[in-house]
Amino acid sequence: MKESDYLKTLERGINVIKSFQHAPHLTISESAKICGLSRPVTRRVLLTLQKLGYATSRDGKFSLTPRMLSLGYSYLFSLNIWETATPSLEALSEKIQESSSLCKLDDTEVVYVARVPVNKIMSHSLAIGTRLPAYATSMGKVLLAYSTNEQIDRYFQKAELKPFTDKTIIEEEKIREELKNIRQNGWAFSRDQLEIGLMSIAAPVRDVRGEVVAAVNCSTHSGRSSREKVEKEFLPLLLEAAESISKSIDFEIF
Amino acid sequence: MKESDYLKTLERGINVIKSFQHAPHLTISESAKICGLSRPVTRRVLLTLQKLGYATSRDGKFSLTPRMLSLGYSYLFSLNIWETATPSLEALSEKIQESSSLCKLDDTEVVYVARVPVNKIMSHSLAIGTRLPAYATSMGKVLLAYSTNEQIDRYFQKAELKPFTDKTIIEEEKIREELKNIRQNGWAFSRDQLEIGLMSIAAPVRDVRGEVVAAVNCSTHSGRSSREKVEKEFLPLLLEAAESISKSIDFEIF
Incomplete structure (x- = not known):
């Protein structure tokens, strides 16, 4: 310009x-x-x-003033997020009794664009508009996994990889390896990356061209779930929700 | 200027x-x-x-892009709404198993600034940022009831009073009468105003100076509740939530 x-x-x-x-x-x-x-x-x-x-x-x-909300919501209204994604997230959360969310990638961070909280401790700390570093979240890793090689390279040039817990993976090579596995599996599992005990799985959401435009996840805590339970019980329902949201997106999202 | x-x-x-x-x-x-x-x-x-x-x-x-959300959320973050209001709304919704919300007045409309939906039909149609005409909602009437006479006069000069159902009150004098009653009672009841069957009650939220800065409500449907149930079971819990939110606002909101 x-x-x-x-x-x-x-x-x-x-x-x-x-x-x-x-x-x-x-x-x-x-x-x-x-x-x-x-x-x-x-x-x-x-x-x-x-x-x-x-x-x-x-x-x-x-x-x-509260009018300021109308600017942020110009974006959400334009995606028609309440009709396309929220019903599927609500159904998912009701079945598994855990919170579920939809994120998009913005620069090096994921941004929550829809979320159905379940009334449990820690459930209200993440709201729409919240931003988290992509490398430390299951949704961020899904969104990176389906990016082009060029986008991934750019991500690692820009992102500041720092640990949130002593389990956070901050080695570029390890994260790149994980991204390959995620792309092969079609979903991501994350544990102890942002906070000890926090577990989440995420799956890609595609628009009408088949391009990954968002990620959907559900999260739980090791105090009330195990990796086995997450993979056996939550994963099939998560993949189902991801497919149902993908089907409801009847326009291209850039 | x-x-x-x-x-x-x-x-x-x-x-x-x-x-x-x-x-x-x-x-x-x-x-x-x-x-x-x-x-x-x-x-x-x-x-x-x-x-x-x-x-x-x-x-x-x-x-x-999703970055647009950060503008709208500058407002919500500035109010620290997630820490001040959401826990009380969550507790209220859990007790009554109905959705609850927090609204502020903007011009002639109420704007949802926080909301805890309960998984029921119609529950996801109102999101943060949604705007509704003040005269047709319980929260709008609470916010008008605690406005100055000058503000109320200005409201009626600007607002376009049109019916959403055949029960919607659109006569200025009747609404003014209702505002007086609301101020006397300390809460508002609304039924069939926006949609037949929709019932809600609302109460004022005050900042540290004691000024009404927001309204909290809970809503239900005549298919699953009655006015008696709303007043007997929901109202005491709503007033409790309004007080708890008021206490948590430890700064002045304009």
């Missing part, structure tokens, strides 16, 4: 919005500091967001 | 993002038409969003 096509103001607006991930209320100066922008620029962004109903202010502090 | 402070580019960027609520893939011309913008302006917005990772393109069509 030509430099003249790039809208610096739009980038700045997005950065100011994201500065509120740090605190619910920010002064112009605080937001400016987080964004690395000048105070006058940040001020104009915040006043414009306020005028449009996406921000509000009181006593010199700004905060975002 | 001075006109020179208003960033037209930011408004245009937001409008282009929202154009994808109509379809998952749009050409530049399609998006331009939806937004009422020129093709060159829309093109620059889409190329900028693509450069920033919020949009992607193929074969001349653009679509949003």
